[in-house]
Amino acid sequence: DAGITQSPRHKVTETGTPVTLRCHQTENHRYMYWYRQDPGHGLRLIHYSYGVKDTDKGEVSDGYSVSRSKTEDFLLTLESATSSQTSVYFCAISAAQGYGYTFGSGTRLTVV
Amino acid sequence: KNEVEQSPQNLTAQEGEFITINCSYSVGISALHWLQQHPGGGIVSLFMLSSGKKKHGRLIATINIQEKHSSLHITASHPRDSAVYICAVKEETSGSRLTFGEGTQLTVNP
Numbered sequence: 578d579a580g581i582t583q584s585p586r587h588k589v590t591e592t593g594t595p596v597t598l599r600c601h602q603t604e605n606h607r608y609m610y611w612y613r614q615d616p617g618h619g620l621r622l623i624h625y626s627y628g629v630k631d632t633d634k635g636e637v638s639d640g641y642s643v644s645r646s647k648t649e650d651f652l653l654t655l656e657s658a659t660s661s662q663t664s665v666y667f668c669a670i671s672a673a674q675g676y677g678y679t680f681g682s683g684t685r686l687t688v689v
Numbered sequence: 690k691n692e693v694e695q696s697p698q699n700l701t702a703q704e705g706e707f708i709t710i711n712c713s714y715s716v717g718i719s720a721l722h723w724l725q726q727h728p729g730g731g732i733v734s735l736f737m738l739s740s741g742k743k744k745h746g747r748l749i750a751t752i753n754i755q756e757k758h759s760s761l762h763i764t765a766s767h768p769r770d771s772a773v774y775i776c777a778v779k780e781e782t783s784g785s786r787l788t789f790g791e792g793t794q795l796t797v798n799p
Binding site: 608610612617618619620621622625627635665667669671673677678679680682683685 | 691693733784785786787788789792
């Protein structure tokens with residue numbers, strides 16, 4: 578009954594390999610977000626989507642791309658993973674501006 | 690300087706104590722959120738407010754728009770309240786995006 582699920586929950590990958598993280602929602606919310614969480618920083622926005630095929634960059638978008646081909650799925654891709662992208666990644670959804678947010682459980686990514 | 694500052698960074702309390710966590714921000718906002726992140730990592734939304742005060746159980750959130758300040762209070766604290774509490778603001782000019790504070794780690798000892 579989570580309404581939002583992230584996969585995988587944990588991943589270890591090698592430097593230089595591509596990685597895709599998936600966020601899936603069953604709430605039919607318009608807005609979807611990808612954040613990363615690192616020690617010493619608050620959650621920082623990577624990319625967000627305001628509708629199917631409508632996406633925009635956040636404050637830490639370098640090295641990341643996203644796609645949203647249908648309402649329920651928002652994919653985050655690291656084209657060539659680097660050690661600086663080791664982090665915990667959170668997806669969030671929101672029905673509209675001014676509404677609350679629901680967060681996924683997070684994906685812990687380690688790049689070795 | 691972060692746009693959203695929380696204090697304290699770490700807080701240890703004894704069960705039953707009244708707890709206050711503060712959040713100050715430097716930008717114009719349309720809403721402020723308080724979130725809770727448990728040791729397992731999941732993030733839960735506690736409050737969204739744009740004025741005044743909200744209460745849910747033992748949790749109370751207040752905001753003073755003129756002073757750009759919000760507080761989260763926990764009455765009769767309990768060890769299960771141990772978590773990271775995060776303040777986040779929706780800036781007036783940012784559409785739906787949030788800017789987050791670094792969080793306050795709360796530990797409540799029995």
